[in-house]
Amino acid sequence: MCLAIPMKLVEVAGADGVAEVGGVRRAVRLDLVPGAALADHVLVHAGYAIQVVDEEEARATLADLALLLGGPVGPADVDETMSGP
Amino acid sequence: MTGHAPDGYQDPALVRRLAEELAAQRPPRRLTFMHVCGTHENAIGRHALRDLLPDWLRVVAGPGCPVCVCPPADIDVAVRCALGGGAVLATFGDVVRVPSRLSIEQARAAGADVRVVYSPADAVRLARETPGREVVFFALGFETTACTVAAALRAGPPQNFSVVVAHRLIPPAMAHVLALPDVPLDGYVLPGHVMTVMGTREYEGFAARHGVPLSVAGFEPVDILLSLTRLVGLATRGEAALDNAYPRAVRREGNPAARAAIDAVFEPVDARWRGIGLIPASGLALRPAFRHLDAAARFGIAPDPTLRDIEPGCQCHRVMLGMIDPPECGLFGRTCTPERPVGPCMVSAEGTCRAWQRYAAGAPPAHRSGGQP
Numbered sequence: 001m002c003l004a005i006p007m008k009l010v011e012v013a014g015a016d017g018v019a020e021v022g023g024v025r026r027a028v029r030l031d032l033v034p035g036a037a038l039a040d041h042v043l044v045h046a047g048y049a050i051q052v053v054d055e056e057e058a059r060a061t062l063a064d065l066a067l068l069l070g071g072p073v074g075p076a077d078v079d080e081t082m083s084g085p
Numbered sequence: 086m087t088g089h090a091p092d093g094y095q096d097p098a099l100v101r102r103l104a105e106e107l108a109a110q111r112p113p114r115r116l117t118f119m120h121v122c123g124t125h126e127n128a129i130g131r132h133a134l135r136d137l138l139p140d141w142l143r144v145v146a147g148p149g150c151p152v153c154v155c156p157p158a159d160i161d162v163a164v165r166c167a168l169g170g171g172a173v174l175a176t177f178g179d180v181v182r183v184p185s186r187l188s189i190e191q192a193r194a195a196g197a198d199v200r201v202v203y204s205p206a207d208a209v210r211l212a213r214e215t216p217g218r219e220v221v222f223f224a225l226g227f228e229t230t231a232c233t234v235a236a237a238l239r240a241g242p243p244q245n246f247s248v249v250v251a252h253r254l255i256p257p258a259m260a261h262v263l264a265l266p267d268v269p270l271d272g273y274v275l276p277g278h279v280m281t282v283m284g285t286r287e288y289e290g291f292a293a294r295h296g297v298p299l300s301v302a303g304f305e306p307v308d309i310l311l312s313l314t315r316l317v318g319l320a321t322r323g324e325a326a327l328d329n330a331y332p333r334a335v336r337r338e339g340n341p342a343a344r345a346a347i348d349a350v351f352e353p354v355d356a357r358w359r360g361i362g363l364i365p366a367s368g369l370a371l372r373p374a375f376r377h378l379d380a381a382a383r384f385g386i387a388p389d390p391t392l393r394d395i396e397p398g399c400q401c402h403r404v405m406l407g408m409i410d411p412p413e414c415g416l417f418g419r420t421c422t423p424e425r426p427v428g429p430c431m432v433s434a435e436g437t438c439r440a441w442q443r444y445a446a447g448a449p450p451a452h453r454s455g456g457q458p
Binding site: 034 | 094106205229236
């Protein structure tokens with residue numbers, strides 16, 4: 001029950017929203033993420049968004065690992081990490 | 086979207102390199118870390134991560150399954166609201182088959198009106214849609230779920246709605262395990278989604294007070310291996326500190342709105358854990374302003390403390406505390422299966438026995454294929 005799915009907010013209407021992942025859309029409550037905006041990535045648990053995912057941090061962690069371990073971090077990410085801040 | 090989890094965080098090549106990095110560490114002794122999250126145990130099983138660990142490193146599952154640790158007395162209160170009280174029982178699906186005096190599934194067979202819901206918001210909506218019926222929501226889960234229930238209760242449910250509260254808190258259980266002489270641990274992998282809600286601030290004090298390193302882990306294979314690598318480093322250096330290996334989702338302050346919701350609606354109380362017993366300040370109860378929503382009080386039902394936690398032969402109480410692995414239970418895979426479970430650990434999707442049973446046989450995961458031995 002710790003299961004929380006990263007999803008993208010595609011509709012926001014006050015405390016109600018719609019999030020999407022893999023082509024599947026789901027109603028989500030936004031009571032707990034008052035600052036969430038359209039296109040944010042959120043963690044969804046039991047029908048509620050419980051956190052906004054920091055995409056920059058997501059990229060930064062993978063980039064750090066690439067530096068630490070050497071080599072690209074994944075086929076889709078190579079160009080992203082090569083471009084500078 | 087490129088760069089977005091989970092893609093990069095599942096990359097098989099990165100997983101292999103992280104595993105090599107981990108195995109190259111040279112700690113001064115064998116290390117055992119515990120996680121407290123059924124979703125972590127499932128991720129470990131799905132990606133066969135234990136196969137990648139060096140033999141000096143052991144990762145054990147702790148009491149991280151909220152359905153498994155829910156006392157049969159709490160399930161029984163929910164059932165009696167429906168059977169005796171005539172209420173519609175709205176419940177998460179995962180607890181429906183967990184044994185009690187009657188499981189919720191058995192209660193349904195006996196005529197109880199049971200509706201499986203995915204969200205507390207669904208239970209509230211059900212109450213709005215059936216104004217002539219009492220609707221009771223069975224609220225269990227750890228902090229991650231408690232904040233969603235708190236939000237639903239604060240939003241002002243209708244008068245025909247009430248709740249059986251059975252939430253439990255992670256840190257007291259972690260402290261309880263550390264005090265057990267027969268479960269020596271070198272640190273904890275912290276549950277990323279409890280942590281995304283609660284934040285890391287209070288856990289810094291936990292690490293210092295208990296003298297153990299802690300690392301917050303996400304749920305992809307890269308997340309888990311990274312967290313383990315960080316824990317090995319902390320343990321090797323003798324640092325009882327907190328590390329956050331899931332910064333994309335976990336901040337020091339957590340989610341302040343979610344924490345405020347929990348604080349507004351609930352207060353910590355001493356609580357029993359199935360198979361474990363009483364752990365101080367480890368449960369949540371409704372604060373006075375919300376007690377009118379308490380189903381047990383509304384229906385005049387007191388919990389029955391005589392209900393048996395663990396059936397004869399069942400070893401869930403030892404599995405949940407990391408004392409044994411599921412195959413060491415004589416019932417595992419024989420008389421205890423997901424189809425015919427004896428104990429909660431085999432029923433719940435977050436249960437350790439269920440996870441081991443699910444991943445015992447199957448196709449090798451991606452990181453193993455195509456690589457050199």
